[in-house]
Amino acid sequence: MNDNSVTPHNLEEKRGSRRRARTRADILAAARQVFAARGYHAASIAEIAERADIGVGTFYLHFRDKDEAFTTLLHECFSETRQRVQQAVEEEGQSLLVVLQAIFRYAYAQRDLFRIAFHADMQYARISRVQTAIAEILTSILTAAHEKEPLVGYDFSMQICFVTGMITQGIAQWLEHEEADPDKIVAQMLFLLRHGLPEQVLTGNSLEKQS
Amino acid sequence: MNDNSVTPHNLEEKRGSRRRARTRADILAAARQVFAARGYHAASIAEIAERADIGVGTFYLHFRDKDEAFTTLLHECFSETRQRVQQAVEEEGQSLLVVLQAIFRYAYAQRDLFRIAFHADMQYARISRVQTAIAEILTSILTAAHEKEPLVGYDFSMQICFVTGMITQGIAQWLEHEEADPDKIVAQMLFLLRHGLPEQVLTGNSLEKQS
Incomplete structure (x- = not known):
C-alpha cells in the first residue's frame, strides 16, 4: 500500500x-504519424505497429482498436491544451486573450490531429468533446470577471456557446487554410469581440446616413 | 421537347x-416523423413505409437507403431556410438581424431534424454542410455592406467563419436546451456583436481601474 517503500518486488513492478x-x-x-500521413480510414494497425517497432499483438495489449488509439491521442491533446491554458493564465492573468492565444497556438501545433478529428468522415461526438472542454474554460473566465464587475445584459450560457462556436470554427479553418496563422486568428477574434460588427451590418440602420 | 404542348401522352406523363x-x-x-420519434439509428425503413402507407419496395424506388432519405430531408430543410432568408431580406432589407431571425426561427421549427443531424453518432459532414450554407449567406451580407461603407480591420473570411460558428453552436443548443427561444438567441447574438465583451474579460485590463 505504501508506494514509497523500496523492495526488490516493487522495483520490478x-x-x-x-x-x-x-x-x-x-x-x-507512431499512430499519430500514420494518421497524419494516411488519414483516419487508410491508417492500419499493422503500419502503426511496424512504425512503433512492436508486434500487432502488442498493439492490442494497449488499445482495443484503431479508434481507441485515435481517441486517446485526441484526449491527450485536450488535456495538454487545458494545461497550457492553465499555465498561461497563472503566468499572464485570466483573460480571453490569454486563453485564446494558448488554445490557438497549441491547436495549431497539433493541427494534424484536429484536421482528422474535424474530417467529414468523423463522428460529431469528437467535436462535441472539444467544445465541452472549451466551454468549461470560458465559464471560469466569465464567472471570475462577473464576480469582479457584473456583466449586465449577457446571458452567460449563450455567450459561452457563441464564443465556443467561434473557437471551434476557428480551429476548423485549418482543414482548408493551412496558412491561417494562430495569432492572426486570435487577433481577428479579439477585434470582433472588442468592436463587434458595424450597425450597418447588424441592422442596416446606418445605411440611411449615406448620401 | 415542348413542355407546354398538351397531348394525351403528355397528360399521362x-x-x-x-x-x-x-x-x-x-x-x-413519414421518415421525418419516424426519425423524430425513434432517432436515426432505431428508425427502420419498414416503419417509414408503413407510416407512408406504401410497400417497402416503393421506398427503394425513391431512396437508396435510410441515409439518403435523411440527407434529403436535411437538404430540403436547408433549401427552405435559404428561401426564408431570401424572402426576409427582400421584405425587411439585408442585415444580420434579419438573416439571424430567419435562420433561427425556421431552424427552431425544424429542431427535430437538427437534433438528429447534430447528434454525436452523426458524421461531421452534415454539420459542415449546414456551415457552408450559412457562410455563403453571410458572405453576401458582408460584401454588400462593405461596398456601401468599407469595413476596415475585418478579415472577411475569418469573421464569416466566427459568425458561422456562433450560429451553428446556437442551433446546437437545442440538443440540450429545448427552452432556448430563437428570438432570445438572436437577441443575445446581436448583443454580443453590437457591444462585444468588456475589456476586463478580453484582456483583463480594466481590472486595474478597480479599487
Missing part, C-alpha cells in the same frame, strides 16, 4: 509499468 | 410524375 508506459507512448507517437 | 412526387413527399413526411 515499477520497471514493468515504466516499460509498459514507454511502449504505449511509442504506439501513440 | 404529367399525371405519373405528379403521383411519383406525391409518394416521395409522403415518404419524406
Whole structure:
C-alpha cells in the first residue's frame, strides 16, 4: 500500500509499468504519424505497429482498436491544451486573450490531429468533446470577471456557446487554410469581440446616413 | 421537347410524375416523423413505409437507403431556410438581424431534424454542410455592406467563419436546451456583436481601474 517503500518486488513492478508506459507512448507517437500521413480510414494497425517497432499483438495489449488509439491521442491533446491554458493564465492573468492565444497556438501545433478529428468522415461526438472542454474554460473566465464587475445584459450560457462556436470554427479553418496563422486568428477574434460588427451590418440602420 | 404542348401522352406523363412526387413527399413526411420519434439509428425503413402507407419496395424506388432519405430531408430543410432568408431580406432589407431571425426561427421549427443531424453518432459532414450554407449567406451580407461603407480591420473570411460558428453552436443548443427561444438567441447574438465583451474579460485590463 505504501508506494514509497523500496523492495526488490516493487522495483520490478515499477520497471514493468515504466516499460509498459514507454511502449504505449511509442504506439501513440507512431499512430499519430500514420494518421497524419494516411488519414483516419487508410491508417492500419499493422503500419502503426511496424512504425512503433512492436508486434500487432502488442498493439492490442494497449488499445482495443484503431479508434481507441485515435481517441486517446485526441484526449491527450485536450488535456495538454487545458494545461497550457492553465499555465498561461497563472503566468499572464485570466483573460480571453490569454486563453485564446494558448488554445490557438497549441491547436495549431497539433493541427494534424484536429484536421482528422474535424474530417467529414468523423463522428460529431469528437467535436462535441472539444467544445465541452472549451466551454468549461470560458465559464471560469466569465464567472471570475462577473464576480469582479457584473456583466449586465449577457446571458452567460449563450455567450459561452457563441464564443465556443467561434473557437471551434476557428480551429476548423485549418482543414482548408493551412496558412491561417494562430495569432492572426486570435487577433481577428479579439477585434470582433472588442468592436463587434458595424450597425450597418447588424441592422442596416446606418445605411440611411449615406448620401 | 415542348413542355407546354398538351397531348394525351403528355397528360399521362404529367399525371405519373405528379403521383411519383406525391409518394416521395409522403415518404419524406413519414421518415421525418419516424426519425423524430425513434432517432436515426432505431428508425427502420419498414416503419417509414408503413407510416407512408406504401410497400417497402416503393421506398427503394425513391431512396437508396435510410441515409439518403435523411440527407434529403436535411437538404430540403436547408433549401427552405435559404428561401426564408431570401424572402426576409427582400421584405425587411439585408442585415444580420434579419438573416439571424430567419435562420433561427425556421431552424427552431425544424429542431427535430437538427437534433438528429447534430447528434454525436452523426458524421461531421452534415454539420459542415449546414456551415457552408450559412457562410455563403453571410458572405453576401458582408460584401454588400462593405461596398456601401468599407469595413476596415475585418478579415472577411475569418469573421464569416466566427459568425458561422456562433450560429451553428446556437442551433446546437437545442440538443440540450429545448427552452432556448430563437428570438432570445438572436437577441443575445446581436448583443454580443453590437457591444462585444468588456475589456476586463478580453484582456483583463480594466481590472486595474478597480479599487
